[in-house]
Structures are given as structure tokens and as C-alpha cells.
Amino acid sequence: MMMGTDRVLGLLPLLVLAFLCESLYCKPNNDVRSLAEITREISGYRAIAQKIIHLAVQGEAQNRSYDRLAAFTDTVGNRISGSRNLEVAIKYMYSALIQDGLENVHLEQVKVPHWVRGQESAMMVLPRNHTMTILGLGSSVGTSSQGVEAEVLVVESFEELRSRASEAKGKIVVYNQPFVSYGETVAYRAYGASEAAKVGAVASLIRSITPVSINSPHTGWQDYQPGVPHIPTACITIEDAEMMARMARRGQKIVVRLRMGAQTLPDADSFNTVAEIVGSEHPEQVVLLSGHLDSWDVGQGAMDDGGGVAISWEALSLLRDLGLRPKRTIRMVLWTAEEQGGVGASQYFERHKGNISNFDLVMESDLGTFSPLGLQFSGTKQAEAVMQEVVKLLAPINTTALEEHGEGTDIELWMEAGVPGASLHTADEKYFWFHHTEGDTMTVQSPVEMNLCSALWAVVAYVVADLDDMLPR
Amino acid sequence: MMMGTDRVLGLLPLLVLAFLCESLYCKPNNDVRSLAEITREISGYRAIAQKIIHLAVQGEAQNRSYDRLAAFTDTVGNRISGSRNLEVAIKYMYSALIQDGLENVHLEQVKVPHWVRGQESAMMVLPRNHTMTILGLGSSVGTSSQGVEAEVLVVESFEELRSRASEAKGKIVVYNQPFVSYGETVAYRAYGASEAAKVGAVASLIRSITPVSINSPHTGWQDYQPGVPHIPTACITIEDAEMMARMARRGQKIVVRLRMGAQTLPDADSFNTVAEIVGSEHPEQVVLLSGHLDSWDVGQGAMDDGGGVAISWEALSLLRDLGLRPKRTIRMVLWTAEEQGGVGASQYFERHKGNISNFDLVMESDLGTFSPLGLQFSGTKQAEAVMQEVVKLLAPINTTALEEHGEGTDIELWMEAGVPGASLHTADEKYFWFHHTEGDTMTVQSPVEMNLCSALWAVVAYVVADLDDMLPR
Numbered sequence: 019m020m021m022g023t024d025r026v027l028g029l030l031p032l033l034v035l036a037f038l039c040e041s042l043y044c045k046p047n048n049d050v051r052s053l054a055e056i057t058r059e060i061s062g063y064r065a066i067a068q069k070i071i072h073l074a075v076q077g078e079a080q081n082r083s084y085d086r087l088a089a090f091t092d093t094v095g096n097r098i099s100g101s102r103n104l105e106v107a108i109k110y111m112y113s114a115l116i117q118d119g120l121e122n123v124h125l126e127q128v129k130v131p132h133w134v135r136g137q138e139s140a141m142m143v144l145p146r147n148h149t150m151t152i153l154g155l156g157s158s159v160g161t162s163s164q165g166v167e168a169e170v171l172v173v174e175s176f177e178e179l180r181s182r183a184s185e186a187k188g189k190i191v192v193y194n195q196p197f198v199s200y201g202e203t204v205a206y207r208a209y210g211a212s213e214a215a216k217v218g219a220v221a222s223l224i225r226s227i228t229p230v231s232i233n234s235p236h237t238g239w240q241d242y243q244p245g246v247p248h249i250p251t252a253c254i255t256i257e258d259a260e261m262m263a264r265m266a267r268r269g270q271k272i273v274v275r276l277r278m279g280a281q282t283l284p285d286a287d288s289f290n291t292v293a294e295i296v297g298s299e300h301p302e303q304v305v306l307l308s309g310h311l312d313s314w315d316v317g318q319g320a321m322d323d324g325g326g327v328a329i330s331w332e333a334l335s336l337l338r339d340l341g342l343r344p345k346r347t348i349r350m351v352l353w354t355a356e357e358q359g360g361v362g363a364s365q366y367f368e369r370h371k372g373n374i375s376n377f378d379l380v381m382e383s384d385l386g387t388f389s390p391l392g393l394q395f396s397g398t399k400q401a402e403a404v405m406q407e408v409v410k411l412l413a414p415i416n417t418t419a420l421e422e423h424g425e426g427t428d429i430e431l432w433m434e435a436g437v438p439g440a441s442l443h444t445a446d447e448k449y450f451w452f453h454h455t456e457g458d459t460m461t462v463q464s465p466v467e468m469n470l471c472s473a474l475w476a477v478v479a480y481v482v483a484d485l486d487d488m489l490p491r
Numbered sequence: 492m493m494m495g496t497d498r499v500l501g502l503l504p505l506l507v508l509a510f511l512c513e514s515l516y517c518k519p520n521n522d523v524r525s526l527a528e529i530t531r532e533i534s535g536y537r538a539i540a541q542k543i544i545h546l547a548v549q550g551e552a553q554n555r556s557y558d559r560l561a562a563f564t565d566t567v568g569n570r571i572s573g574s575r576n577l578e579v580a581i582k583y584m585y586s587a588l589i590q591d592g593l594e595n596v597h598l599e600q601v602k603v604p605h606w607v608r609g610q611e612s613a614m615m616v617l618p619r620n621h622t623m624t625i626l627g628l629g630s631s632v633g634t635s636s637q638g639v640e641a642e643v644l645v646v647e648s649f650e651e652l653r654s655r656a657s658e659a660k661g662k663i664v665v666y667n668q669p670f671v672s673y674g675e676t677v678a679y680r681a682y683g684a685s686e687a688a689k690v691g692a693v694a695s696l697i698r699s700i701t702p703v704s705i706n707s708p709h710t711g712w713q714d715y716q717p718g719v720p721h722i723p724t725a726c727i728t729i730e731d732a733e734m735m736a737r738m739a740r741r742g743q744k745i746v747v748r749l750r751m752g753a754q755t756l757p758d759a760d761s762f763n764t765v766a767e768i769v770g771s772e773h774p775e776q777v778v779l780l781s782g783h784l785d786s787w788d789v790g791q792g793a794m795d796d797g798g799g800v801a802i803s804w805e806a807l808s809l810l811r812d813l814g815l816r817p818k819r820t821i822r823m824v825l826w827t828a829e830e831q832g833g834v835g836a837s838q839y840f841e842r843h844k845g846n847i848s849n850f851d852l853v854m855e856s857d858l859g860t861f862s863p864l865g866l867q868f869s870g871t872k873q874a875e876a877v878m879q880e881v882v883k884l885l886a887p888i889n890t891t892a893l894e895e896h897g898e899g900t901d902i903e904l905w906m907e908a909g910v911p912g913a914s915l916h917t918a919d920e921k922y923f924w925f926h927h928t929e930g931d932t933m934t935v936q937s938p939v940e941m942n943l944c945s946a947l948w949a950v951v952a953y954v955v956a957d958l959d960d961m962l963p964r
Contacts, residue, residue: 088737095621148568151929232930233790234705257790257932264561264933317706317730456624457705459730460737 053403059485060407067411067477070336074473075415079339083332083472084465086114087325091318091460098156098315099355100132100286107311108289111327111352115293120334122296122349125289126369128362130355132286133157135315136279138252140223143167144273145265152223153237153316153454154252154280155207156358161221161250165277166190168220172259172266176206176213187218190274194259197229200450204238211251212243221276222251225259228450233257236454237314239358250278288312290362291352295337297483299345302373305483306349306380307333307475308428310356310363317458321449325387325463325471326442327352332468333476344484346378353428356384363428374437378488380429381479383442386449387463387471390442392419393478397438400490405440408481417474419443438489440478442471526876532958533880540884540950543809547946548888552812556805556945557938559587560798564791564933571629571788572828573605573759580784581762584800584825588766593807595769595822598762599842601835603828605759606630608788609752611725613696616640617746618738625696626710626789626927627725627753628680629831634694634723638750639663641693645732645739649679649686660691663747667732670702673923677711684724685716694749695724698732701923706730709927710787712831723751761785763835764825768810770956772818775846778956779822779853780806780948781901783829783836790931794922798860798936798944799915800825805941806949817957819851826901829857836901847910851961853902854952856915859922860936860944863915865892866951870911873963878913881954890947892916911962913951915944 073079090110097104108125115123133156142148154160171189173179179191191214195206204227214222226236233255242248265272291311297303309326313319330350337348355361370377392412395405402420409418421443423433433439444467452458482489546552563583570577581598588596606629615621627633644662646652652664664687668679677700687695699709706728715721738745764784770776782799786792803823810821828834843850865885868878875893882891894916896906906912917940925931955962 089741092734092737093619095619146566146568230705231934232703232705232707232924232928233932234707234930257930257934260934261565261791261932264565268562318734451705455705457707457730459706459734461704461730461733 056404056485057407060411060481063411063481066342067481068414069340070476070480071414071473073336073339074332074476075469079332079336080469081465082335083328083468084463086331087320087328087463087468088460091320091324096313096315096317096319097311099130099288099312099358099361100283101315104288104312104354108291108354111291111311115291115331118335119338120293120295122292122294124292126292126366128288128290128354128365129285130288130361131157131358132283134281134283136160136281138278138280140252140254141275142272143275145270150254150258151233151235152252152254153235154278155237155240157240157242157282158211158251158278158280159248160278160280161276165275166221166250167273167275170262170266170272170274172263174263179213179217183217186214189219190221190223190276191219192254192259192262193222193224194263195225197227200227203227207238207253208241209243211240211249212246215247215249219249221249223254223274223276224251225256226253228256228453230451231256234455234457237316238454250276250280252276252278288354288362290354290366293334293350295334295343295348297345297347298343301347303346303376303378303488304349305346305378305479306351307479308351308353308380308382309384310353310428312354312357314357314454316454316456318460319458320460321386321452321458321462322454323356323384325468326383329383329387329468329472329475332472333479336472336476337480342480344480346483348479348483356428360428364431367431371435374435377432377437379438379440379482380432381440382427382429383471383475384427385441386444386446387442387468388444388446389467390417390444390471390474392417392421392443394421394423394441394443395439396423396433398490401438404489408478411477411481412474415470415473417470436491438491442475444471529877529958530880533884533954536884536954539815540954541887542813543949543953544887544946546812547805547809547949548942552805552809553942554938555808556801556941557936559804560793560801560936560941561933564793564797569786569788569790569792570784572603572761572785572831572834573756574788577761577785577827581764581827584764584784588764588804591808592811593766593768595765595767597765599765599839601761601763601827601838602758603761603834604630604831605756607754607756609633609754611751611753613725613727614748615745616748618743623727623731624706624708625725625727626708627751628710628713630713630715630755631684631724631751631753632721633751633753634749638748639694639723640746640748643735643739643745643747644692645736647736652686652690656690659687662692663694663696663749664692665727665732665735666695666697667736668698670700673700676700680711680726681714682716684713684722685719688720688722692722694722696727696747696749697724698729699726701729701926703924704729707928707930710789711927723749723753725749725751761827761835763827763839766807766823768807768816768821770818770820771816774820776819776849776851776961777822778819778851778952779824780952781824781826781855782857783826783901785827785830787830787927789927789929791933792931793933794859794925794931794935795927796829796857798941799856802856802860802941802945802948805945806952809945809949810953815953817953819956821952821956829901833901837904840904844908847908850905850910852911852913852955853905854913855900855902856944856948857900858914859917859919860915860941861917861919862940863890863917863944863947865890865894865916867894867896867914867916868912869896869906871963874911877962881951884950884954885947888943888946890943909964911964915948917944
């Protein structure tokens, strides 16, 4: 039944008030109420968060993520894209996840680069004989079997190389760039070879991208630019780069003989490794937890990114142990071929982006699992406000910091497409000491720190996956 | 002529007074006066100290010790006892000291051990293939050319080895002892082989003696005990020691194949290298400044002990530049074969100990030339009181700390025989990160820190050598 006009007119002042209220005053109040409600909802998870933390830090699961990672990396060793070790690692992890009783454990196929290092050596033959410790860079071509022997041109920057371009022809360019930050200085590793080739160099040797060295070379991916000759390229140690710079300043002629057996084989088959706790109410909606299973072909890949893998797995195990099944699905994806430029992550995005509206939050740990500080977050102000409440649940382990998201990662494509993203933030001051070196081993990892990271990871994933609403976009 | 009895008796009260004064009151007063006088005397050197400091830190000599050390180590490289490199180093330094216009530059012959490393490798073949980075230990025997392949017994201490002695026969003992301090933990490097041989082991691999590692092995001397079989022995990295310990705890069988081409050749001829500023009043009295010229056969030996060499040389140069000739002789001795157990220093002591009463102060720098803190001193309380006044002259560079002397060194024999001794004390927290590794290079050294060390070294040597009296013993 409809109302008569008089009654409507009689209600008019109220309707006007309601309109004004909705449009001018009450909406903010509604939002505030809504956030207040969410805040209340989230604070209701305090006891559960405390349970998860207790299990991970003092309970039955104490040190489990460390022990699992140690067993995995001690057994498999390092595992570069395309290698048999990476195949073994994926099989190992697939079996372990099934054995752990996780759900929907499966592999998703990915084509990955297959670069192999081969034998490599660098010998300074002038002004004196000195064997250098080097690591060839991923995607570099090799030398002939005799190697390349040439005089060295030492530069401190790309600018200096350009200003001395006429001196570079036929030489080995040695970059002795200072370490500013990884994000800035890694340009020398990534582009050093092509920039040197452009001015006629026959090879390039790049000071390792690290603030600290015990004569430690660091490997990593490098990018040849289109239309520029591919020349062999490797990282040398800070020590050798600085020594050659001193020799050059003294006017001494430096000659180096470089041999690299590196080659690129046809792309190989690999897999992203997936396991879930299926959501109880919205199984199609996903909170994604991740780390990458591949590593460089040195050390154990325990820090980069064994730690991220182990705490993501541990987060699922903790929730399973406590019988916690959230409304949404928590999906762990262990990326393959991250080190070759996020290859596994990018193919995963292509395959699953059609379902993007169901991706609630994408999470990644790939900067070490040291003592945790909190999260780096990317999302709208509204989503950030919700996450601020979520991290408050971590007060018992003092990891409530929520910072702005930093550099590019395996979850970047999702974040660029508007999905909220979170990365683990830890006390990672020493990360680049060990990054891509023979020193990336279990010795860098601490069971106590990994317990804390696992607790943080599990609490955030569970609570976000269990909230009444997905995070606002 | 003799005095009559009456006159003697008449003087009696005065004599008694004099005796009492001497024995009860006046002697302390004399001493106090004497220290007060010395204090006054030393404070008179303030302007000279300031001049030396200025020359070293801001003046013409700024960075000279660093530049000299860089040129020396970049040219010669490392220089182990018995090696051609050490011969080259001694010739280089002899010429450089003469060219620098120092006095009495000469070499004193020493017979030194001649151990050579040869090719070496260690491969874990069970539970998986893994190449270990090792450094054989000085004086170790080699293996046969096929190497030795055996199961591993991992222990955390000598106590554990003894309690598991029955398991050791035919095995390679791996020591995974924790790092407590160099002084304490180095016992595993020194005695690990003989302790393992006593219980039937065929080789020993010892976790490197360091608090920090980027998969960095550390070499060093080791001592076979008499009557115990000589078995090959090397240091492995913390990383590999910890990994094998984890594998052993899991009950995994570990097998390692070790190949070492090490051998000990007949003793070689070498030299202590000497230069002086001859004293103006008591040229036979000596303040001795020292560091050791030999190094291990890895890295550049820039820190151990290139820095000690360079600041001792620089101290003489600074005084020469300023035309400062002290009353006593300042003699620099650059020891040879320190790393083999203070061989050069001990032969020097035997040759010169007849003249010990003329040795005023013996000084040594062999724990790095980092940011200086002051001196470690060994001597009587009276001598210490004098040195307390001397280090006050270093207030302009804030290095006035005088601490008790620490561990055994190249000046130990003199100190044990009662000669006051002083060692440079610097902020050496990172010393053992680089000690006896490929990372002991110029990269560890800082010109600014070396300027300060040189200034301290020159001020102390000059002032002590120029005081009216030798230090009390």
C-alpha cells in the first residue's frame, strides 16, 4: 500500500533531514561506525591471535619452521631456475605439504629460463698475478674456452664510463661503484654489461652489490639491452674492485684473463607450488601467502627465499593445528624462477587475473625472516585503516608497525591491479651481506626469529581471511 | 782524609735525622716529587705532541701510512713465511726505508719455517654432493694425491670428542665448537688435529675461529703434539660446520673427501727488517716499535699485520719530518714469521737480550689499526704512572686510555724479562671477521684511522725516548 500525499508532505521535514543527514553528516558517521564496527570485529580476534602466537613461539610448533627449512635446504641445497635441484625441491615440497595434511596441494606449470654457470675464473695477470673470486651473472654469455684477456678500464659510475668511452674499446670494464642502496646500486649489475658493450668493451666485471664483504662475490640476474652485443659479465668482490681502482689511480696497467663457461639452454618446465586452507563461507575468495622456492646456484638459498617459503608453510600448519578454518581460502603459492625476474609470479598472474575480484590480500615474504617489525602495506586508505587494526593483534610480539610498501616484488602485478598487498618487514640490515652469496645458508637464520615471523604471518592471513568483508579497494 | 771521632759524634743527630728521613719520610716524598717532576717534564711535550698529531692527521703526512700500505700490499700481495713473496716484501721495505732517509736500515737474518699449501679441496659426498670452501692449516701434512675419504664424526668440544673416542677411529673429526673468544676458541685450531689423531681419526676439519662468516674459511698455525700421528687438518666455514652438525643430529651419514697438497719444506732464510732514528744522548738505549711483515698466504695481509708495519714506519717518518731526534734511539723492527709462532721475534730476543738493560720500552701493533683507543701496557706501577702521563698528551685525538696488557705477542719475551711493553689498542671488534682470510685486504683499512694510530704511535715513542730517565722497572 502507498501512502497519501498529505502523509508524505507531513513526513517531508523528516525526509529532508534524512537526506541531509545521509549526504552531509551521517555518511561520515556511517563510515566511522563501519570502521568502528570493523575495529570491534578485529579486536574480537585477540584471543585467537594470542593462541596462534603461543603455539608458534612457545608451544608445540616452536622452531618447526626453522627445522623444516634446515631439513629442506640441507637436503636439496641451492636450486636455480631450470636446474635438477629445483625439480627436486618442488617434489620435496609437494610431498611435504601433502604429508602435512594441507588442502588442494598442487603444482601449476611454468616455463622458466635455464641458465647454467659452468666453470669460471678470473686472474689478474698485470701488474701482478692475483686470482680473483668471481660469480658470473645470470643470463651472461660465456667466453671462448681460452677466455678473454684484456686490459682493464676502471670506472666509478656510468657517467665516468660515458666520459671515458673512447678508452673502453677492447677493454674489460671494471665498475667500482660505491654501494648506496640495493635498489639504486643494483643498476650496475643489471645494466653494466650492455653499457660497457655500447662503448666497445669485451667484458664487464662489476663490484658486488653489498655494503660488507669478506672477499665475497654476489651473483644475480642481468639484462642485455636489445641491439647491443652480449659480452660476458660477472661480479667481483669489493676488495678486488677497490684494488684495481687504486692500481688504476697509480697509472698501473691492469690486465685480466676471464674465463666463463656460462650458457643459456632452452627454457625448462617448472612449477609454482600451491597449498590451501579452503575457506568455509567464501572458498572462492583468497588471501594469498607467498615466498619463492627457487634460489641462486650458491649457498643454500636459506635466506633468499627459504625463510619466506618456510614461514608461509608454517602459517598454514599453525592454523591447521588449531583447527582454524577462516571464511575465505588462505592459499600459499611458492613461486618458481623469481630470481630470473618473477617468472613464476608473472605466469601465475596471467593465469588467475580473471578472478582478480576474489583476491582479498596478496602477501609475500622475500626480504629475509629476521626479527619481525611488522608489515609493509599497499592499498587504499580505507584498507590501510583496517590493516592498522589487524596488526594491533600482534602487540604480544611487538610487531605492530604498518609501513608503506617498498620495492618491486612477486606480488607487484596484483598490487598494480589494485589488490591490497602486504610484505613482511623484518630487521633486515644484514640481508644484503649474504644476498646471492655462498653465505646464504641456515647460519643466517634464527629459529626464534622465524617463530615470530610465522606467528605474524599466520595471524594476519587468518584474520583478514576471516573478516566479514574483504578489504576495501 | 778521614774525620775525627768528635766531629763524627757532633754530626750524629744530623746523621740520625738523615737516616730517618731517608727511610721513613723523605723517600716517599722524593718519589712523589719525582713523579711530580716527571709529570711536569711530560706535560712539557704538549706542543710537540700537538705538532706530531697535526702533521699526521691534517698536515702533509695525512693518509701517507694508508697510501704506503696500499702500494706495498697491492704490489706484493700476501707473504707467508718462506715464500718468495715474503722475500720480495722484505726487499721492498728495505729499499723504501732507505729511500725514506731513515737511519741504520738493515736486515737481521732469521731461519723460518717453510710450509706450502698446495692445491686443496673438500667435497661432501654424503648425504649429498657439496663442495666445501676450506683453508688448510699451517704446518699440516697433506693427504695422498687421491685424498682421504671417510665418514665424519661431528663434535662440539674436546670433551665430546673424548666421550665419543670409540666412534672416532678411521673417521674425519669435524669440530663445530662455538666461538667464545679468539683466545679461548683458537685451541681447536691449534690442537684439533692431534686430539683427533689420539683417538684414531684420519683427518680433522675445524670450524673457523670467527664470530661472523660469509662462508669464509680462516687459516692459521696448528701444533702437532709429540708422539701423536700427524693427520691432515683444515678449517671449514661456520656454515659447513653447522650444516654437518645438523645432519649428524638427524642421524644422517656424512662422508667427506679431503685433498690437501700441503707440505713442509726445509727452513728458509728470512730477515727482521730494522730502521732507526738514532738517539742524541743515549744512542745505545732503545724504544722499540714493531709490527710483523709476514702474513698468511691469503688476502693481502693488510690488517694482519700490514697496518702495524705501516704505522710503525710512519711514526719514524713523522719524527724525521719534524726534525725530532730524541735522547734515546727509536728502533723499528718489522718481525718475520710471526704467524708461525713469533719466530723472528724470538730469534731477535736471543740475539739482543744481552743488551736488555738498554731496552726502555718495547711496543707492538698487531691487533689492527682501527680507530685507536689508547695503549695496553705491561710494567711496574711506577712505569704505569709515567705512561699515564704520556698518554694524556693524546687528549687532542681522544686516545688516552691505558689498559692492562692482554695476550701473547711478539714483544712478550721482553715483557716477561721485565721490560715495559705497550701494544696499540683500537676498536677491533671486527678484527676476527677478517683475520687470516681472503678478506684481509686494504678494504678493511681506513686512512683516517691509520692517521690517528700513526700519531699516537709517534707521540708515545718520541716522548718515552726523550724523557730524562728510562721507564722504571
